[in-house]
Amino acid sequence: MKKTLLATALAALSLSAHADDPFLPRVTIDASRISQLGIADSAAEGTVTQRQLAARTTYRPGELLEATPGLVASQHSGEGKANQFYLRGFNLDHGTDLRTTVDGMPVNQRSHAHGQGWTDLNFVIPELATRLDYRKGPYSVYGGDFASAGATDIAYAGRLTRGIANLTVGQNGYGRILVAGSSDIEAGAQAGSLLYALETMHNDGPFTRGDNYRKVNGVLRYSEGFANNGFHVTAMAYRAGWNATDQIPQRAVDNGTLGRFDAIDPTDGGSAHRYSLSAAWARTTEESSARVSAYAIANRLALFSNFTYFMDDPVNGDQFAQPDRRVTSGVDASYAWHAHGANGSFASTTTVGFTAQNDNIHNGLYSTKARRVIATTRQDHIVETSGALFVENQTRWNPVFRTVAGLRADRYRFDVASDRAVNTGKANDTMASPTASLIFGPWANTEFYVNAGTGFHSNDARGTVIAVDPKTNAPADRVTPLARTRGLDLGVRSEWFRGLQTSLSLYRLDMDSELVFVGDAGTTEAGRPSRRHGIELSNYYKPFRWLSLDADLAYARGRYRDGDAAGDRIPGAVEGVAQFAATVTPAGPWSGALRLRWFGPRPLVEDDSIRSAATMTLNGRIGYRVDRNLQVELEAFNLTNRRDAAITYYYASQLKDEAAPVDDHHFHPIESRSLRLTLAYSF
Template sequence: MKKCILTACFSFLTYIALSQGAIQGRVIDKNSREPLELAYVRWSNSLQGVVTNKQGYFSLNPASATGSDGVLIISFIGFTTREIRTSGNNSILVEMEKGPVSLEEVVITPQSTAASFHTISKIDLNLQPVRSAQDILRTVPGLFIGQHQGGGKAEQIFLRGFDIDHGTDINVTVDGLPVNMVSHAHGQGYADLHFLIPELTGSVDYGKGPYYTQYGNLGTAGYVSMNTANSLDKSAIKLEAGQFNTIRGLAMIDLLSKRQKQKGTNAYVAGEFLYSDGPFASPQHFNRFNLFGKFNTQLGKNNRLTLIASTLNSDWDASGQIPERAVKNGSIGRFGYIDNTEGGYTNRTNGSARLSSYLSPATTWENHAFYSNYNFNLHSNFTFFLNDPVNGDQIRQREGRHIYGYHSKLSHETHLGAWNVESVYGTGFRLDQTRNTELSHTINRNTVLEYTQLGDIRETNAFAYADQSIEKNRWRFNIGARLDYFNFHYKDKLSAAQSPDQEKVIVSPKLNIQYTLDTKTQLYLKTGKGFHSNDARVVVFNQGHEILPAAYGADLGVLLKPTRNLLVNLAAWYLYLQQEFVYVGDEGVVKPSGKTRRIGLDLSARYQFNNWLFADANVNIAKPRSAEEPKGENYIPLAPGLTSTGGLNWQLKNGLQGSLRYRFMKDRAANENKSVVAQGYTVTDLSVNYTKKQYELGLAIENLFNVKWNETQFDTESRLQHEADPVSEIHFTPGTSFFARLKLSVFF
């Protein structure tokens, strides 16, 4: 504690000494009183300025040094730009009001690359209507998702030449709470976002590649960090109804008065119910219920406490993947089924507490503790009657889980001569304990014919990291390193012999460099090492060998703003994995695929035609290949090679707003030699809303042109009940046909 106090005093004195004569201030949201990080502050006669830190603070050279008339310009995406005359006042508070989105407010600064993804996602989140938590993931350029067994199962994710399955190579968090489940009954890194109510999303941050010290396990292809809003602008009740017996209700209630909010205290609750049968011949009976509550308040002048609690309960029926041959011979339709006894249920209850302590305007100390209780039960049948011609091949994957975690992070800004220095230090742990993690052979969901695996898992990940960003004039260097320690324990309930616990330590260094030519151009190089852990059962059975395969990556990119209404991000990238050594939960086996190599090109562009019409486009090219197989035999099954997303968004002053959006995925190899191909698709969605002060009417249409497309596809060997021999071919889940929903929201 003494050390923390000394650090705080030193930081404060340093800050005061170095900012004598400078204009100091803080930028906040006028309604919520929340600090606005990355707001841009400059003098009226200069394009060069500074951005606010996490607490919303800034310090700018005095007006006399620039010949300014003393007028400050403060801008931030989604807020109305303000002009303030300082009039000799060296300490000001800037209150920003929400306003129209304008690309003019995006300014390239030495901090831009670190925040460029955040900026792009903030633009998208402001403009694109979000219908589900999965739509939030789609705001990440190049990220695709696919559902292949009922609405309640976590989606399959594709990014940067990866078929990530349900989350093996992407680190996903909500309010700092890990979404990914390590050593999960269905698959490593299983990331189920259904506990997030989409309308509560306040911000989305993301990064591609293993370049970020704060995001460790599973963050090889990248990370997505979402945060819920700290306050509600207004309370609302929403009702939606659409095809396929779809109905959704939502209530978001602000619990406090404006007077309390002006004092910095916010509290709200939200509840969501969803039911849908889907377009399938066998109804899904998918229902989901969510409750969420958030409270945040000031504790004294320099501490802020945030408490969050949420719970999810969901169950569904499913038809799973169906074989092409059954559709071609007419025995079933595209939305038919071979086994309609698939399905599952899941529930998750979360609680977290975060204390943000502002030790000085340049130093923040955050402490975050969280807990989750989780239950999962899934029945699947991928091969039908291949292994058991009499009873069928249905499997059950089940687990109960407790997750405990803590993360402490100290952020500090200072100066070393002419260099600006930002330091971040973090430490913490995550403990997962599962009970009766199961893989079994079942029939009709009820009877267990045989247990393949049954046991309890305990997996501990302790970590520490340090991150330094140093900046001078046009240069910015970011150097970081992360240390992760793992302990894996598995109690096998089907065997008297038990394998000992296994331990592993891995160090992940990062080095990122950027050079800002001017306010229109910035170059950057990102390099780093990341990793994904393997399932604890595999780690123990393999006595700790090859359990933390490393990933090495590099990005060479440019951030451009050639005109005031155009923002472009272009990056060439490379990623090498030591081993795609992943536990296949559906079979209870390990299928190592050896070393892999991916190279690619990402292009993202945002353009504003006028004050109400916006366009965006993302093109993502990848060449994913096995590094150890001969040419022609080295394809990585289902890894995407070319994807693109984009569309038009409009926001008229009369309250009419909407979007027309497309997503495209090219044909891709379904096996190692590309003799089997997963078909590509282009799907277009439309959303139109009419918003007034007290209500909103809306129409959302998925698959506007009613194209036939396959949402997920696998090259699977299966046997139907009356077939003499098995057949290996594409098995698929059909993508949703034309699907329209109406909605009515009332605000109060």
């Protein structure tokens, strides 16, 4: 089957000794896109190659996901904190409804102390990323939890054709060193490869009290063969600590009490570590393919925040701690049968599989002052276990029509032991999710797609058994463990005009309930039902060998569906997103790139009476190749030095000299213009 064979070939690059060299100049490369005709099952699905990823200018690792058309990765706190994500009309908080995996390992952390689906990508080393696969909408049996708005997977390299030693220095205390390489190892009759990477970084940012973000990050991987016929064993380790300049009230900036880069509570911040061990094995023949992977991940976070300042506690302040430590383990397995017609026009693949995951979690919520605990709101031990069975059939019926149909069944079990017996208990839930896709074409290098499916997101385990609000002691309603989503996409993808790749998608997504994070209660609760309509247009044009142009546009309309008198707008829901980029790679040692990102206004309250402003950033890079082994690169962020907000909220807070709480905009500024210079040596 064409899709299976091409997708397998793409996957094989992550272990191939002949994969794209990640250590060629990141600008002086051909950032061409691979055609998705005959591969993708929807207009909102695609693969971003290693060369495309390497050509991007990213301020932080989480911004790699912005290679997904229409996706925005923002930040409202210190550099070590998980990014804030926006996609398809969602404020996804720190990862809710956006499933993210790295080499098949889940990054989303369920029932997390700070928010459901916490997605911390600071452990990712961009130079090791060989591919980013993305899929928007609940149309695949491989999605599962958190995948309703979209799903992304970053694949790491198994071998590097050349090693690298990178040194980067920049403004605002930025410094980074990366050393990576691989060596061939003879293991009996088989030849394997040992890959290593070690990264260390420091960044203060433009803030009055510097972030002092410091991290050490490492990867060690042994692999044999290819991704479709081989195996690998990988160990990763990441540690970091930072200060945080959280969002600040607009009124204090307007009256001159605070500068844009000042903080209310100078003791906010945190520390984190992530250690993982994973393995994957695959075998592929003409008739069948089998895959098995397993992982164990130890995560730990200590997070100190203060968003309301002195509203709840005028004496000690409102800082709170949300520690979270967990061990996540899981296994995924699938087996596929391939069938081919005698005339070659018919091909079919049927895949069956299962996935299982267990999270052993200890977290809580504490009132603190200067990171010292002064009161306990709640502390919990959570064991959350899930398993899923799925089946999917992909069939090409003739040269211009193919189908994908699947069914996934998930079972969840929640076991919460709280410091309050009344909030201790067990819950479980089951969800079946059918999906179907119809693909017509290609005609004149154009395909048409119809996608329909259901998905879900899990709610915080503590909310499924809660009886009493631990902050107020008032009775609390329990939430549904699994909330269903329903989606429909109509799309077209075309390459009829030479050098131009275009995809257009119209979508609708209904949710039984939005997820709402309640910070002072340390939990995530089920919100109101919603509906989103949207349109996405993605274009890639290569008019000349030395020039490539990108233009991605997205618009979404999100509304609550329950008729509440408070209003039908969804606070923080993104409406418009646009990205434009140009990459220039002329003959000779010089090259360059520019990327403009526009992130439109959003409603901040349900009646739409309060809205955020738009945010726009322009980033760029210039590269110069000194010789075969050495290149120099200058990156620039926020070239126009705009004074926009990275994120904006509207809520009540109280400053120390105020007699009562005040409803106000609270924002975190985008970083001021900064430069980074990199010397990259390959060996």
